[in-house]
Amino acid sequence: MTTKPEENSKSPVPEAPGCNTASKDAILQVRGLRKWYPVNKAVTFFGRDIIGKTDLLKAVDDVSFDVAIGETFGLVGESGCGKTTTGKLILQLEKPNAGNIFFEGEDVSKLSSAGMRNYRSSVQAVFQDPWASLNPRMRVNEIVGEPLSIVTTMTKEQIRKKVGELLEEVGLNEYQANFFPHEFSGGQRQRIGIARALALNPKLIILDEPVSALDVSIRAQIMNLLVDLQDEHNLAYILIAHNLATVRYMCHATAVMYLGVIQEMGETEELFNNPQHIYTNALMSAALPSHPDIDRDEIVLPGEVVSPINPPPGDVFQSRSPLDVDPKHKYASTRPPLVQVGKKDHWVVDTPWSIAPENMKVKLEAR
Amino acid sequence: MTTKSKAVKVKQTTTSGKSKQSSTKTTSKVSDFGRKTVRDEIVLSVKDLQTQFTTKWGTVKAVDGISFELKKGETLGIVGESGSGKSVTSLSLMRLVPSPPGHIVGGEVILNGRDLLKISEKDMTQVRGGEISLILQDPMTALNPCFSIENQVGEGIRIHQGLRGKTLFQKIVDALKSVRIPSAHQRAKDYPHQLSGGMRQRVVGAIGISSNPSVIIADEPTTSLDVTIQGAYLRLLKQIQEETGVGIIFITHDFGIVAKMCDRVAVMYAGRIVESADVRTIFNNPLHEYTKALIESVPELEQKTGRLKQIKGQPPALWDLPEGDSFAPRSPLKFSEKDAKIRPELVEVTKDHFVQLSRCSVKDFNKYSKLVKY
Numbered sequence: 001m002t003t004k005p006e007e008n009s010k011s012p013v014p015e016a017p018g019c020n021t022a023s024k025d026a027i028l029q030v031r032g033l034r035k036w037y038p039v040n041k042a043v044t045f046f047g048r049d050i051i052g053k054t055d056l057l058k059a060v061d062d063v064s065f066d067v068a069i070g071e072t073f074g075l076v077g078e079s080g081c082g083k084t085t086t087g088k089l090i091l092q093l094e095k096p097n098a099g100n101i102f103f104e105g106e107d108v109s110k111l112s113s114a115g116m117r118n119y120r121s122s123v124q125a126v127f128q129d130p131w132a133s134l135n136p137r138m139r140v141n142e143i144v145g146e147p148l149s150i151v152t153t154m155t156k157e158q159i160r161k162k163v164g165e166l167l168e169e170v171g172l173n174e175y176q177a178n179f180f181p182h183e184f185s186g187g188q189r190q191r192i193g194i195a196r197a198l199a200l201n202p203k204l205i206i207l208d209e210p211v212s213a214l215d216v217s218i219r220a221q222i223m224n225l226l227v228d229l230q231d232e233h234n235l236a237y238i239l240i241a242h243n244l245a246t247v248r249y250m251c252h253a254t255a256v257m258y259l260g261v262i263q264e265m266g267e268t269e270e271l272f273n274n275p276q277h278i279y280t281n282a283l284m285s286a287a288l289p290s291h292p293d294i295d296r297d298e299i300v301l302p303g304e305v306v307s308p309i310n311p312p313p314g315d316v317f318q319s320r321s322p323l324d325v326d327p328k329h330k331y332a333s334t335r336p337p338l339v340q341v342g343k344k345d346h347w348v349v350d351t352p353w354s355i356a357p358e359n360m361k362v363k364l365e366a367r
Numbered sequence: 368m369t370t371k372s373k374a375v376k377v378k379q380t381t382t383s384g385k386s387k388q389s390s391t392k393t394t395s396k397v398s399d400f401g402r403k404t405v406r407d408e409i410v411l412s413v414k415d416l417q418t419q420f421t422t423k424w425g426t427v428k429a430v431d432g433i434s435f436e437l438k439k440g441e442t443l444g445i446v447g448e449s450g451s452g453k454s455v456t457s458l459s460l461m462r463l464v465p466s467p468p469g470h471i472v473g474g475e476v477i478l479n480g481r482d483l484l485k486i487s488e489k490d491m492t493q494v495r496g497g498e499i500s501l502i503l504q505d506p507m508t509a510l511n512p513c514f515s516i517e518n519q520v521g522e523g524i525r526i527h528q529g530l531r532g533k534t535l536f537q538k539i540v541d542a543l544k545s546v547r548i549p550s551a552h553q554r555a556k557d558y559p560h561q562l563s564g565g566m567r568q569r570v571v572g573a574i575g576i577s578s579n580p581s582v583i584i585a586d587e588p589t590t591s592l593d594v595t596i597q598g599a600y601l602r603l604l605k606q607i608q609e610e611t612g613v614g615i616i617f618i619t620h621d622f623g624i625v626a627k628m629c630d631r632v633a634v635m636y637a638g639r640i641v642e643s644a645d646v647r648t649i650f651n652n653p654l655h656e657y658t659k660a661l662i663e664s665v666p667e668l669e670q671k672t673g674r675l676k677q678i679k680g681q682p683p684a685l686w687d688l689p690e691g692d693s694f695a696p697r698s699p700l701k702f703s704e705k706d707a708k709i710r711p712e713l714v715e716v717t718k719d720h721f722v723q724l725s726r727c728s729v730k731d732f733n734k735y736s737k738l739v740k741y
Contacts, residue, residue, distance in 0.1 A: 215682065216621070217664060217677075218448075219665075220664035220675040223666070245665065245666045246666060248668060249675070286594045288668075290623065290626065290667045291650050292626045365669055
């Protein structure tokens with residue numbers, strides 16, 4: 001699954017399991033992405049800290065996926081599973097240790113500075129906390145207009161006009177451009193964040209938990225706005241979320257991550273109707289029901305989420321599996337690849353202890 | 368407010384014949400040492416509670432005359448968005464509203480036959496953490512990083528039960544064991560930063576239940592937890608409730624938690640209860656437009672949801688509430704301005720189903736119009 005960097009940036013994107021390069025028009029292709037952080041292990045010696053050997057925190061470990069034009073790709077998992085780090089790597093806020101990101105077929109790491117500028121304006125982000133992601137000293141006009149004044153050659157008057165249009169587009173009023181962020185409610189602030197992300201006509205927006213900090217009654221407004229904007233501008237989204245219901249509502253394709261590794265990936269409806277991996281089933285069984293008559297049996301995984309520092313060399317899920325793990329099996333010491341389920345767009349890590357047996361399969365039934 | 372149907376729900380988990388009797392309407396005074404099931408014994412009864420804050424924008428009626436009852440072993444969900452007054456309600460029950468600027472200006476909070484609003488501060492200290500305890504939202508801030516788990520769990524036991532030394536430590540370990548903390552002896556010596564988020568939330572839970580309270584108020588206890596940990600924690604709360612028969616008030620904005628945990632639901636909007644009923648009635652037959660909208664605006668996990676229904680507008684500012692029906696500006700229904708000016712009353716429309724009847728926010732108003740004078 002690991003890929004050797006090619007010489008030419010126009011070189012074909014390597015194949016990877018779960019990534020169907022031929023059939024879809026992908027806007028973003030991630031191949032073998034890896035982010036390992038060195039962690040210093042402190043050793044105390046007569047009350048003094050001596051830096052011992054360096055451990056590796058494997059935040060993202062060999063992740064490959066495709067994002068199709070105009071579609072939403074969901075990354076789900078518990079906190080610490082590496083979904084946010086994946087987003088940061090795509091935004092070039094972090095440099096990957098290995099692996100490549102291909103944007104419209106071009107390797108991002110080999111872009112010229114002009115190409116990089118183009119990439120940065122094509123890929124934007126909306127963050128989780130609208131209270132923290134807007135500078136309280138800037139007026140909305142400046143916040144939304146800043147990318148325009150940096151990247152484009154628009155005059156102040158043109159920028160003001162464009163900001164007005166953007167605000168109208170996300171459901172705010174033009175006159176509010178002169179307000180400061182504190183004058184808005186949470187939902188309105190998130191709209192400002194979306195307007196800022198839209199300013200440079202991006203092709204891909206990374207949504208990092210865009211609704212989880214908002215009030216229930218406001219969440220639907222923002223989700224509907226995002227869906228409408230996607231239809232209108234043919235935007236691709238990467239939705240990073242922990243709420244499965246949100247993912248099912250918004251995403252066309254979904255990947256379930258655990259400890260920096262994609263465990264199961266596929267077309268969203270197929271994934272929710274026929275979850276294969278025990279971890280996916282456990283997440284779905286623990287999700288809150290939408291009606292009091294729905295009473296799912298919860299699948300409880302033994303132990304707690306394992307630390308991503310020096311994870312097991314083989315399958316990362318082996319320590320959480322309720323099934324017996326054969327320590328002599330080859331996947332106990334080597335990383336298992338994603339394997340296709342049937343002939344569908346559905347891929348799963350296939351080891352003897354990771355595929356849910358019938359009694360651990362969750363049937364999500366609407367009431 | 369006797370809930371017959373709710374009693375049945377919790378009863379399913381028990382096989383004793385006694386519980387069958389408890390679902391009848393007669394008030395059961397038989398105490399079988401707190402062995403679960405909803406009895407018709409009311410532990411907490413709140414009548415017309417009003418809490419106000421004096422601010423520079425004027426008087427904010429954060430809680431504006433709410434009433435509810437909680438039975439033994441029952442879980443009541445108080446649902447609403449931020450600013451609806453649900454957290455102030457919980458603080459008012461504990462008499463922890465910061466004063467100034469806050470004042471409890473009226474009403475009654477009767478816990479085990481005593482009005483908590485009338486007793487002295489000294490007596491109230493005995494009640495807090497004793498008969499009634501609070502589990503807070505964020506385990507990161509609810510625990511003091513400077514004190515060990517032992518110290519923080521033990522504080523309540525020491526004060527309320529006067530235990531010292533080995534017996535105290537044994538009680539602490541028991542409390543930690545009851546929230547299923549593994550190797551409780553060692554964990555008791557740990558400090559909060561040594562525990563994971565889920566474990567910390569369990570410690571907060573252990574503090575809550577350590578003194579065998581009659582009522583636990585859980586204020587969004589799982590919002591900062593991951594799904595799987597949340598599931599385990601909710602299951603644990605249910606088990607504890609079955610073991611001890613404690614009444615739980617669940618304050619949340621998540622209808623998923625309500626569906627999973629609660630027997631009864633009270634939906635709050637702008638400081639007032641707009642609808643309250645048992646949980647199945649709320650989900651199957653909501654009457655108030657706000658309740659309907661809250662349920663329908665959440666995507667379903669169980670099937671592909673079509674376009675979400677959204678509630679227009681923002682939650683109202685409490686210092687500038689519209690006169691009359693405060694939900695009128697956000698209501699999708701058609702109504703005249705005169706209707707919006709009428710302050711609606713909470714009326715029992717069917718048995719145990721209370722709705723704030725207003726032409727602005729109840730679609731079938733005409734069906735029930737006989738029940739009100741306006």
